[in-house]
Amino acid sequence: MSPARNEKDISATPDWGASLTPRLAQFAAVARHEHVTRAANELGVPQSTLSRAVTRLEEDLGVALFARHGRTVSLTPAGRTFLASAERALAAVEQAAESVRADADPGKGKVAFGFLHTLGWETVPVLLRAFRADHPRVRFALVQNYGEAMLERLRAGELDLCLTSPVPDAPDLVARRLDEQRLRLVVPDDHPLAGRRRVRLAEAADEHFVTLERGYGMRRILESLCAEAGFAPRVAFEGEEAETIRGLVAAGLGVALLPPPTVPRPGVRELTVTAPRAVREIGVAWLAGRPDTPPVAAFKSFMLSRRGRLLPG
The missing domain is CATH 3.40.190.10 (Periplasmic binding protein-like II)
Structure with a gap:
């Protein structure tokens, strides 16, 4: 049986994960074969190296993991407890490795x-x-x-x-x-500008705008284009989604500067902005x-x- 380290020594170990992880596969192999020589052959390491590694692991943990019987070994109760956790840890590492290999597969990543x-x-x-x-x-x-x-x-x-x-x-x-992508000035279909096809953004200087919240790219573009047109937009409502903004415009709550819709939205008119050049x-x-x-x-x-x-x- 390996000597136990005292409490002070155990608590002084700086990082159990980093210290133990490289030795889990060695421990599991010895536990599986119940024979150091056969485990060493499987791992491709000298028997003496594996024996020293197992002994050092027991010393670091402060418990005996194996009972020695001549050339064979068997797990102690502490060893069985440790093996269960070690096998879960090794399985998790293998699963993670398989996952990243699969994600990097050229054909099906x-x-x-x-x-x-x-x-x-x-x-x-x-x-x-x-x-x-x-x-x-x-x-x-x-x-x-x-x-x-x-x-x-x-x-x-x-x-x-x-x-x-x-x-x-x-x-x-x-x-x-x-x-x-060209941007449009979106107005309610009963708006004074609704009969137009083209408009200068400065013509909307007195309007209330419905726009996306700060942090959205379209909000920054709106503020930049309005500044270029000579005014700061008066924001009446803020939202998080373009089609919701169009719905608010259709309800008569303001105008908006938006990319074109995938399908026409009832209740609004989409006007081409001629100046400044309105694109994103x-x-x-x-x-x-x-x-x-x-x-x-x-x-x-x-x-x-x-x-x-x-x-x-």
């Missing part, structure tokens, strides 16, 4: 992809359908959110790529412009310096190949 709500109805489904025509087994974890929230998830490692607007300019990110740029972003798995690299290359033709129509 996974891409964590974020995109704006306003691109989720038509643009993203069309994009994914076209990509999967040549990569039918690649899986996607899809996240819809506003721009700043997606960039934070990108930085946190929760996303591989995100489709966003405005195109970010930050030292820790790489971003590429893919396309641009759409781009793809990823974290600088992070190596791509093969499926992420393939999807990134595919999106970059669609510059200028990302948006339907």
